[in-house]
Amino acid sequence: MTLSRSFFRRPFTGLLPLFLGLGAATPVLAQAPFAGLEELFTPPKGYVVQHTSQPLTMDGNLQESDWQKAAWTTDFVDIEGAKKPLPTYQTRVKMLWNDSTLFIAATLQEPQIWAYQTHHDDIIYKDNDFEVFIDPDNNAHQYFEVEVNAINKIFDLYLPKPYRDKGDALISWDVAGLRSGVAINGTLNQPQDQDKSWTVEMAIPLKAVRMGFPWQPPTEGTLWRINFSRVEWDTKAEGDKNVKLQDAAGKDLPEHNWVWSPQGVINMHYPERWGYLQFTRQANTTWQMPQAELRKQYLWLVYYRQQEFRKKTGKYAATLAELKIKPQTTVGKQANQLQLAATPYQFTATITAAGSAAIRINDEGLIETLKP
Template sequence: MATLFPISRRIQTVFLISMLFGPQITKAQSPFAGLENLFATPENYLVRHITNAPVVDGDINDAVWQQAKWTNNFADIEGDLKPKPPYKTKVKMLWDNNYLYIAAHLEEPQVWATLKNHDDIVYHDNDFELFIDPSTTTHSYYEIEVNALNTIFDLFLNKPYRNRGGGLIGWDANGLRSAVKVQGTLNNASDTDAGWTVEMAIPFSAITMGFKSQVPENGTIYRINFSRVEYDNKIVEGRNVKLKDSTGRDLPEHNWSWSPQGEIAMHSPEHWGYLLFSTHEADDVAFTMPYAEEQKKYLWLVYYREKQWYRQHHAYTSSLGKLSIKSKYDIAGISNKLKLQSTQNQFEAFITDANTNNTYTINHEGFIEQLNPIYHE
């Protein structure tokens, strides 16, 4: 969901503040102790390349879709902190040289939708959402939402809302094709439905920065996640009506996601799943966590603790020790060195492995990237 209005439960940011600066970390403890929910391993999906594209009509029983595997069913956005959702949601994906194809199945006993205009704030209905970061920097990413009327709300974000980013609603996913099919009857509260399915074809040209469309290659990795918004409702005079609190406001929505975020915040791209593009026809490829992603965990540890330090002291620190973080860690048997520099209102952290001297960096806005060795001593 795009966080545009303060009344939405989605804008809450759970940093588990009380755990951040609890007991000092000992040698026997994990450096992530107290933050385990923010460092749960994200989901991953291997997406297969195809030559015959599916027909985008909402019917996801096409023969071509039989080549794709379903994801695990969605969990609550906070992961194990909350119960499993009562209705199942799952996704499968395929790709060719022009499009990323998405198929989703949502169990739902009462399928309803009200918003009909492009770029209506679709998450005010029950909806299905996807978030995609081709650059894997947590900045310059895309969001597409759809309801059971196939109304699209698409936007581009220069950076997450937590870092004072903004949603560019004027951006449209040019060439996007989408369709919805209801297994039951839409907006008919007198019967019980089985659910609804979503089918999309997202052009790579629509999610590319720069002048030339960037088509993935075998082995390319994107960060991606999917979310489902579900409201509690009741039937009033034959219609589905959202439940309200004592002040007349809608009750907070339920947020269910493929890769749990560990907090009520879809706009934390570091928690999104990994999408691995493959051109192999046989099932002889498996996702392996890149070594760089293991390194980046320590950069995110610095980021979370710097943010808490700033809230307490109104300035960032250049001392890793004050954040209860060591300057050296062994990752998969390889020594890695952490370095931190800061001013009052900015910081940048670096991690370098001793074998290759590859360096990754993160700053106070959560922008994370590999540092060009030309510019790094």
Template structure:
């Protein structure tokens, strides 16, 4: 009997030990993690005339971003796009140059869905939370669509078309001709003065003008359509009676055809100096950890870790997460009453982060 007890205990111990080992799930997020680009924006004391020319000395001293890339980061865009920024106590200024051999536009009504034309788009999240952000789109006719999203579409967000930036100033310059298919154009430029007051309202506290070193999230997108010329007019290209897919080109890589993953947007850092040269970028030591948390959220809610949602409430799973070629971290999945959450402890700062089924990231 004694030997039988030992045997049974051994079987139970072995089974329990095997079960513990089985709880660890190996997962890689390398392909989906994005380390955003950053831009240091200098403060201007000049009176900026919004004319699409950006001829002021402050503009000349401001650096352009890198050229835009394909939204999935796979192919090189057909045409070049770049932008630069300035700010003062009233406005965030954006200037963009878009190379284009055929400049055209048809939409003239404000708050029309502008991306049905070739357009330039700005996405701004002053709170850096991905909750409550603004979007501005503009075409070569200087037609604007400005809207507010309470949260991303992926978690049930709604667009508010009534959110109008009434003090927005914008201008377009055409280097070539507009809506004339009989010649080859060079580029078009877009310049905006985006009022700071409604953007400050989207910040967490303090709701004040940006201070030295303050960071927001921002990204830019260019939507480009292939076109047909019919009876001397431009139309979006159709194949088998359906519009061809548009091209999407961005500043900071999204890795998917979806601008509404705001955790991937670039980082905008404010300086009160007249030039950003010599101003150090304030690096977030836990940026990779945070981006890994978002990647786990996306994988669990929408992709190959979705099976974890079938776990019983209260169940936990340990994950061994490969974040990059040289970095890995442990994460704990917890099935909750409302969905799920992950806990990840940073090996750099010892801070524990929690992200839930809504993509809300917090420090523990």
């Protein structure tokens, strides 16, 4: 959902083994610089999307043979990750692509299928919904969101940067050429019976998820950032309607947010926390975190610490020492150097290593790989 609710949560145990499971090339979260931010440094999930030449009908039935062969993601988890219980109902996704289109299919287990938002660009997350978040440049800016409910009504929007960085959604933007379909295994808006699931299928033109810069089709190994969210409301039957449960003050109970790759915070608008989508035409390609993505973790550490510092002092730190971050770090077996340039109102942080491209982040969370 698009509400901006960004705040840090208390750390919890059990995250360090997840990071160490990626190998020695990952940040060691036991180190003091990461203390209290562990939830924002669990490794994002990855999905290798296979190429297809088969025509696919967007009807939600997934009957084509290439859909049958495509791998499902792992089941969705709570948006905050392992500290919260597993979702009540299963959600999972599979994807395919061709030279012009990204295909996404999702199946949502659901005993009560209902939807009351009936127009394009209604606030779809007022219903139970399925949401797609795409950052094709992996720069944490210029990203796209598509929401759909059980009657296939779409809410699509573009964000130049996250809400936390004073970004604002462009709701008038539409996914040009989007095709989508929903299949219901059960009944719609009939709360007296029990349903099983609903399935979403959508075709997103690759050219459509671009804004103000040239389009280049994915090549072998191209990486996008992507995540999926499911909004689920607690309801009860009242006559012929599903009505949201309320607290003692008469307010709707908070929705559940279930996601593919856990955000570590109740906010989908942390694009750096999304999963990875790797494009391939090769069979048996497996996902492995690129070294450059591991190096970026230290830039995000600087970004988070600078935001904390500014909240406390009203300005950005002038040195890494003020943030208690050492300038030298090792990613895998590679020595890296962190540099910070800052005024009270702006900053950039850069990580460099011999033989690797420098990477930079600024105070608005824009991350860029610099040309030599």
